[in-house]
Amino acid sequence: SVLVHFFFLFLFFTCVCRSPLGMSRGQILDEDISASSQWSDSTAAKYGRLDCEEGDGAWCPEIAGEPENINEFLQIDLRSLHFITLVGTQGRHAGGIGNEFAQTYKIKYSRDGSRWISWRNRQGKEVIEGNRNAYDIVLKDLEPPIIARFVRFMPVIDHSMNVCMRVELYGCEWLDGLVSYNSPLGQQMTLNGQYIYFNDSVYDGAMSYSMTEGLGQLTDGMCGLDDFTHSHVYNVWPGYDYVGWTNESFPNGYVEIMFEFDRTRNFTTMKVHCNNMFSQRVKTFQKVVCYFRSESDWEATPISFSPVMDDVNPSARFVTVSLYNHMASAIKCQYYFSDIWMMFSEITFQSGYPTTVPRDLDDSNTRILIGCLVAIIFILVAIIVIILWRQVWQKMLEKVSRRMLDDELTASLSIQSETFTYNNNSPSSVPSEQESSSTYERIFPLGPDYQEPSRLVRKLPEFSQTSEDTGELQKRVQEGVPHYAEADIVNLQGVTGGNTYAVPALTMDLLSGKDVAVEEFPRKLLTFKEKLGEGQFGEVHSCEAEGMQDFMDEDFSFNVIENQTVLVAVKMLRTDANKNARNDFLKEIKIMSRLKDPNIIRLLAVCMSSDPLCMITEYMENGDLNQFLSRHEPEGMIAVLSNAPTVSYSNLHHMATQIASGMKYLSSLNFVHRDLATRNCLVGKNYTIKIADFGMSRNLYSGDYYRIQGRAVLPIRWMSWESILLGKFTTSSDVWAFGVTLWEMLTFCKEQPYSQLSDEQVIENTGEFFRDQRRQIYLPQPPMCPDPVYKLMLSCWHRNTKERPSFQEIHHTLLDCKP
Structure with a gap:
């Protein structure tokens, strides 16, 4: 770990x-x-x-x-x-x-x-x-x-x-402790008449026939791309990301690099990021031999490691070399060529400080050290006792609060009219600080002084210009933001860790004036099948429900034979959840009970008579759209050869139209989803689609969310630039996410959006959308995507929110271009 x-x-x-x-x-x-x-x-x-x-x-x-x-x-x-x-x-x-x-x-x-x-x-x-x-x-x-x-x-x-x-x-x-590396100078290649330079351009040591007493590209935290002729960095020469050598210049067959460290360390591994574009005669090293120096002399016996050669996958990769806990203050490694060229972009070491006691430590010092260790152990035991006591006391208080809350619940789940706002002021055109911190929560982790989105504009380098520039920014940011998004908003963090719908407080006030017509379902009629996911306060399970037909509305389209069990999803609140989580659970039920659309997951019933509290929603037999499409192939020769199940373009189009229809319904209520993606769309019979919000709770999709220093998790690859930079979540940002979802579908969910970019580069790309200097990177047109549909995607990713289509327009466009 x-x-x-x-x-x-x-x-x-x-x-x-x-x-x-x-x-x-x-x-x-x-x-x-x-x-x-x-x-x-x-x-x-x-x-x-x-x-x-x-x-x-x-x-x-x-x-x-x-x-x-x-x-x-x-x-x-x-x-x-x-x-x-x-x-x-x-x-x-x-x-x-x-x-x-x-x-x-x-x-x-x-x-x-x-x-x-x-x-x-x-x-x-x-x-x-x-x-x-x-x-x-x-x-x-x-x-x-x-x-x-x-x-x-x-x-x-x-x-x-x-x-x-x-x-x-x-x-x-700097955990590595590496203070310098000495290496031969990088060389140049001629490829198709073009010069490719593999010199270490940021090396800060001496450079003559070799590089000495410095650090550079091998320690700058930037890994090279699979294709060495391209670079992460704008406006640099081909080959910039790599330091490379040709075997023609090294008669011994290897390149030797020496690494100097700040002190003697206990080394466990070395990781070398290598290019493997074998079509251009570039491969990872064939063998590495490493020597260690702990005092002044080099050890006579080196270690040797030979990685497995890969002539199939041309991707760049890290090669991990075990260093077997050698003690050293310097390491000298000889990397042997396996082809004409060898290229590295990063080398890093995992190490700890020496754990042995120095030989010149006398008995008195030893006694002092042992005494200190004993004292530390006593302190740790005391801290553990205090933590356990506080946990017991907190659980006692929560039990009391749960009893008080249970007394307030009624079987009909009628909740009196409430006004869910962040402050007592009237709705303002500028979100309050409290609203901002809840919806944003430190996208750029610069420390506590830079948390609020209202200050972020002033803090970021490209935004910190003259007062006129700042005023222009505020003017440009406010353009196209719907009025309801500027009012106070109720944002619920779902019990399973997922984002539930963000609801304007005004709309919530109107909803809270009505009774919540959701019936109590007998818990004994639920048979738990599979755990779908979990969050801080709850879990999601798939279950079979008996007698669910009696709990369905007249307008509910659910083709179920009488007395047949129905597959449902059950959101369950943990019994140790605090009062705030229980209140949020009730509010989530209230919101879900109002959503009645053929393409939105429906709330069917609840279990509120005893703990754990549960809400029962639809679940579709084919699971989520991401997994469904990844198991299928587009119609064509590849599918025929692989004998894989297929989905036609017309079926994809039909599913996309249903998602647009469901989002049109949500937007008509001024509801903002905030996490629209294929993982949050469920697939039923005959390619029926229903929009849900289970994705974030599933470990399967943890890689789709970017964790901010252990706090918020955000689906940044689906988020609009204004959501990432300013914490603005509106119907327009949902439109952006719909464009990404459409792209996922037409690539059959075979890769993540912006898979060639790291998370930090995705965030940097949003800055390019803000600056609007035509440097921003768009998702490419999928191979089977018609031009009109890709044009629709690009319109969803307009920089200006006013220029993005509404979901009503998107739905109409998809109907018009039906295959």
């Missing part, structure tokens, strides 16, 4: 590793902040903390020297190596008294305090655009990120104005 944790930490390093390192909050101590000079004692280095107004409000250097002087600096000592992905700067405002800021600046960094390196972006530019006023915070991504203990901010001073700075660093501790 440790290896799995490390692997995912590595994959998402440049996205998740963005926590503030302590300038603004004070974790970085005053003695660790220094400067080349200062105006006065009240503008000393310790006052250069982002978003703080102590002293005279910022660090201000004593200006001297020639124009474009870059000798002044504010230096931060992080006390250990850190992986730094983002920096923030601010000027001196001082409550309106100050108006000094750095329009541009440079960054230098060091891992040992003696050798300083100038940061350059991937295009070689050193100067970073800074602030345009004294109060706004401007955040800048460091691409590439840096690994350093010491960081210097160096304002570029031109004497046209005074300069002051407040700063923050964002990142996390």
